[in-house]
Amino acid sequence: MYIWCRDHRLHHRYSDTDGDPHNSKRGMFYSHFGWLMTSRHPLCKKLRDTIDMSDLQQDRFVMFQYRHFRPLYFFLGFLLPIWLPMHFFQETFTNAVFVCFFLRYVYTMHVTACINSLAHKFGTRPYDKTIQPVESWFVSLLSLGEGWHNYHHAYPWDYKAAEIGMPLNSTASLIRLCASLGLAYDLKSVDPETLNKRIINKGDGTYEVKYLEEHVTAIGPLHPLNPSYRGTCPDPEIKLKVRMKP
Structure with missing residues (x-):
């Protein structure tokens, strides 16, 4: 939670610039997954230290998860999803690993990544x-x-x-x-x-x-807010406005 919130705050403050962890101006692949597979831009690393995280640092629940993330993930994200179908539904170990862990994880990661890539381009x-x-x-x-x-x-x-x-x-x-x-x-x-x-x-x-x-509701695959994937105006030019701590 701590790392995600830090990157998300950085993303909003310097959205679609070199200060953005998943800058969409560097291409669809980079904003989708590439930013997780390479080093951050030097400016992004520098600006990361300017993000105020004092509110989360005072939250004991958030900091507990931050300090013990690896064992928590191993138990809650790996062992438990595999053990439950094997124990209660007599699932095989192989199916439990490849479906309940790998497939679930890959699908969730790609859906989340679409927010950084597709939702910064087609609409x-x-x-x-x-x-x-x-x-x-x-x-x-x-x-x-x-x-x-x-x-x-x-x-x-x-x-x-x-x-x-x-x-x-x-x-x-x-x-x-x-x-x-x-x-x-x-x-x-x-x-x-x-x-x-x-x-x-x-x-x-x-x-x-x-x-x-009137109350706006989405009916069917199309919606008045988004009639197509294609935007009606060109991608804007984004200028980086750096706000450093005093």
Whole structure:
């Protein structure tokens, strides 16, 4: 959690520049998996130390997982998923290893990587055409709602990471369930008036303001927010704005 949050904060602050761990301007393969297979850009390494992580450093649960990640992963991520089907469903060891560990891990990793690659390339920019991330119902379908990426980068503090709800944003529904149980609180979201202004002033024109007058739901594979994979405006030029600690 600690490392992911650090890289995610770095990604948002220096999105699609050399300060971004998975800079999409370096190509689809790099933003998908290449950034995990090579050394980080020198500027990315330098800027990584400027990210404020004091809130997580004070969280005992997060730091416990950070300090004991290897044994925790070996038990929870490897042994337990293999033991459960073997013990309760008489599965063979080979099937348990290759399906419940390797297949599950590879699928999850590629779906997560699609958010960094596909959702920064193929889609529309209804909220902000000056940034690289796009809206992609396809990525949202795979990742349970994490593909509405233009919205997420325009309003990174919105708990839904999207404007829409079900069926292509079950993650937001899970957060609301946690809130009803007292496990999440202070859920922030964007009001319609603010969205209208941003769509009009900075959007690429693919999202009509009239949609905001009613609850927006995704029906079928197509959606008014993302009628196609292909964006209607060219990829923007992103300039790096470095913010160093005083």
